Amino acid sequence: MRLAHHLLRHPSGTWHFRVIVPKDLRPFLRLSVLKRSLGTKDPGLARAWAYALGARCAEMFATARARMGAGMSEMDGDWDEDYQGFFSKGKPATNPPKVGKWELETPEGFRFKTDGSEREHKQGMEVLRAVLDARAALEAHGSLEPTARPAHRAPLLTLAQAIEGYSEVEAKAMKPNTWLQRRRALDHFAKVIGPTAAVVTITRPKASRWSDDLLKSGQSKPYVANQVSHVAQLFESLLQKGLVRDNPVKGLVVAKKSEKAARRSSGHGWEPFEEPTLKRIFDPENFGRIRKDHVRWGAIIGLYTGARVGEIAQLFLRDFVVLDGVPCVKICADSDGQSVKTGEGGERLVPLHPDLLALGIMERVEHLRAEGHERFFPQMRIDSAAGKGNSISKGFNYYLGTIGVKPRRAAGIIGIHSLRKTMIQQLQGWAPLPAERRRALVGHENGDPAPDTHAGSYMRAWKPDELAAFFPALPWRAWLKMSAIKSLL
Secondary structure, three states, rough: OOOEEEEEEEEOOOOEEEEEEEEHHHHOOOOOOOOOOEOOOHHHHHHHHHHHHHHHHHHHHHHHHHHEEEEEOOOOOOHHHHHHHHHOOOOOOOOOOOOOOOOOOOOOOEEEEEEHHHHHHHHHHHHHHHHHHHHHHHHHHHHOOOOOOOOOOOOOEEEHHHHHHHHHHHHHHHHHHHEEEEEEEHHHHHHOOOOEEEHHHOOOHHHHHHHHHHOOOOHHHHHHHHHHHHHHHHHHHHHOOOOOOOOOOOOOOOOOOOHHHHHHHHOOOOOOOOHHHHHHHHOOHHHHOOOOHHHHHHHHHHHHHHHOOHHOOOEEEEEEEEEEOOEEEEEEOOOOOOOOOOOOOOOOOEOOOHHHOOHHHHHHHHHHOOOOOOOOOOOOOOOOOOOOOOHHHHHHHHHHHHHHOOOOOEEEOOOOOHHHHHHHHHHHHHOOOOOHHHHHHHHOOOOOOOHHHHHHHOOOOOHHHHHHHHHHHOOOOOOHHHHHEEEEH
């Protein structure tokens, strides 16, 4: 039996269930309205409880009519025990109402029946809620008329199915390392929520238990915010396809600027190298321990250009050019396998420092061209799932360990990226080099974090000789043993 009921929202946000007692039953039941706080602010869960309570009310009204037909003048004591305890007129219930054994049919023809056990009740409520949410999503998408009665009941999309479908569509368009991180986040989310959970049943409170557990486990807030961002992209995709009504994950954890700043001030993050450490790293006796050619050249190029390790690893010989008489290297995505960081600052021109020329970088380029190679590091893989520069990063980190170079602070990080930070901080103190040119050299957008109109719309590209103003800012030659390093390169 179907029963019309109403859901009302209290000013506090809590949902209430309300049913008008049929006129012929009011004298018998001594009630005109049945109402109950559902103890939840979640509209999806409120609808599910309302259906279950509505079924119980319908059962009660049918029982009342049968007893009226049997000549009874009012409900007996069973009413107090079986029905009246369902409905309260006082404060909202702290727990959702328990309905025990119940059976109902939704307007779409879905039938449910439980045996009265707590386990079956919970399972029934989850299924019911999934059906209601799925129908609401279809109605919102225009795929189902409000009064439609489906001839076939399509199975609900599970979280595992959603992740696999998302993987097939999105993985190829992402950088391997980015996808690896996203897939790990999705798999962990599925492990906690349950791979068989219908995506329409995943609520914000349920998702927040996953993010809260990550924080409680000791993971940093920026890390958890990153995991949340990855998983939120799955639900954004489902939202665009009309398979869910909202994104229960988006914005669960957000690392504020003040929190990031406090984390940096406590020593978390990349550390630059101080001059005594640089001397140890590039001491020929130590530097000779590096076996891989790409690790040696990667470190030297990083020291003099501040380029990102992936940008160094993906260099093609055609990227080395002479413009206006100035030897330069282009950081670009003009060849297969290349990519640059998102934003206008990614693609750029970097004049080659005189020390790099003295160390033989152009001689290497010409030699490799003569041998028929296309890339600056022809033997090195750039298709690693961990990123194009993974081989350089791993080799350099191993080298730092062999010579005993460690972070200054317990939470600090050192590696090939430390050379980029070292170079930028060295340029920072060079007055003849304006900040705009410094950003152009290292691949940061003008006006980071928000480019201004002047820089983004009116300024032209910097000329090689203008960018070459940074050359005197790098004093490495004062202590770098050039001839010995060149022989190792």
